[in-house]
Amino acid sequence: MKLALVPAAGSGSRMGGATPKQYAMLCGRPMIYHALRALCDFPEIERVYVVLAEGDMHWKGYDWSLPEEKLVLLRCGGDTRLHSVLNGLKEMDADAGDWILVHDAARPCIDRESLERLVEGVEHDEVGGLLALPVADTLKREDGQGRIASTVSRAGLWAAQTPQMFRQGLLIEALKRAPSDQTDEAGAVEALGYSPKLILGDPRNFKVTYPGDMILAEAILKNRMKA
Ligand code: CTP
Ligand code: MG
Numbered sequence: 001m002k003l004a005l006v007p008a009a010g011s012g013s014r015m016g017g018a019t020p021k022q023y024a025m026l027c028g029r030p031m032i033y034h035a036l037r038a039l040c041d042f043p044e045i046e047r048v049y050v051v052l053a054e055g056d057m058h059w060k061g062y063d064w065s066l067p068e069e070k071l072v073l074l075r076c077g078g079d080t081r082l083h084s085v086l087n088g089l090k091e092m093d094a095d096a097g098d099w100i101l102v103h104d105a106a107r108p109c110i111d112r113e114s115l116e117r118l119v120e121g122v123e124h125d126e127v128g129g130l131l132a133l134p135v136a137d138t139l140k141r142e143d144g145q146g147r148i149a150s151t152v153s154r155a156g157l158w159a160a161q162t163p164q165m166f167r168q169g170l171l172i173e174a175l176k177r178a179p180s181d182q183t184d185e186a187g188a189v190e191a192l193g194y195s196p197k198l199i200l201g202d203p204r205n206f207k208v209t210y211p212g213d214m215i216l217a218e219a220i221l222k223n224r225m226k227a
Contacts, residue, residue, distance in 0.1 A: 001046055001098045002119065004039040004163070007084040008032050008105035009053040009077020014209050021208060022105040023058045027221045030062055031208060034108035034221060040070045042115050045101065051088035053077035081183060086175040089168060096169030099123065102185050103163040109204045109220045110163070118165055121199040128166035129197030130186050131205065132158040160184055161201040170194075 012021030022032040032050070039048045049072045052059055056075065064071075076087040085102055094100065101118070103110060114131055122129040135157040143149035164185040166174070170192075171185060178188035186196045204220045206213070 001094070002044050002101065002123075003092065003094055003098055003168075004045050004048040004101045004103060005085060005088050005092065006032070006035060006039070006048065006050045006103050006105050007077070007081050007088065009051050009056070009084040010081065010106070012106075015211060017211070019058055020053075023062075024208075024214060026108055026214065026218050027225070030058075031108045031217070032105040033062075033064065033066070035103055035105055035110055036064075036066055036071065038110045038112065038115070039101070039103060040067050042112065044119055046070070047072055047093075049074055049088055049092045050105075051077050051084045082175055082178055082185075082188065085185065086172070089172050089175065094168045096167065098168045099128075099165055100168050100171055101163040101165045102171075104207055106208045107162055107205050108208065108217055109206070109224075111202060111204065111224070114202045114205055115163070118163055118199050122165045122197055125197050127194045127196050128164070128170065128186075128189065129199050130164035130184075131161040131201030132198045133161065133201050133203060134158055158198055160186060161205050161207075164196075166196070 008022045015021035017024050023030040039045055048070055052075050054075050074088050074091045076091050077084045078087050118131055135154040139152040139154050140148045141150045141152050166185055174188035174192050179191055182188050189196055208217050
């Protein structure tokens with residue numbers, strides 16, 4: 001069975017809006033709606049679990065029109081993204097062998113083709129994997145004083161996205177032991193000695209982080225609605 005888990009318990013401090021960024025409006029809907037819509041519409045995913053902050057007062061203020069039989073709300077957010085994911089994994093109804101697709105609420109532009117590539121590329125894998133993009137820009141390491149210390153080769157470097165897809169049993173084990181500097185599921189799985197599989201993502205599935213990102217996300221979603 002394949003299940004989705006969407007951590008949505010962050011505060012969006014870099015976005016700095018009046019509401020947490022997952023509720024910032026994009027094309028007339030809260031940002032998280034778009035990610036949930038894509039996951040609910042993907043036939044292979046049987047249920048979509050959303051992890052909200054315990055005291056979330058925002059969710060109930062919107063008309064979601066999402067399939068109720070597929071969507072499950074959990075109010076068990078933690079103090080970091082990985083804690084929110086681990087709390088959600090403990091509360092959701094899943095078995096050790098089930099595939100869990102963990103997807104950020106802050107990536108509203110996830111597309112069906114990327115989900116298909118991920119599922120096809122990972123569902124027969126021993127370890128699991130994630131969407132990621134080969135780094136395109138030239139990379140500079142800073143010296144701590146706003147100047148370049150060195151140029152870092154981008155050969156073999158990928159930028160991690162979500163969804164990240166792992167079996168429930170391995171994911172719980174990895175997240176329980178995750179070193180505190182890890183921020184994604186793959187990093188926690190790597191720390192156990194495994195090598196997750198890289199699946200080509202799409203640049204449009206970027207993480208909305210700063211206020212200026214909203215314009216780009218809105219343009220991508222609008223463009224897709226027209227097609
Ligand atoms: N997240 C979460 N629980 C946390 C922190 C983050 O569920 N304690 C979620 C966010 O809601 C988001 C995803 O993890 O969907 C990715 O995190 P990020 O983009 O960093 O969002 P925020 O932590 O909310 O933003 P910031 O780091 O700017 O405060
Ligand atoms: Mg954060």
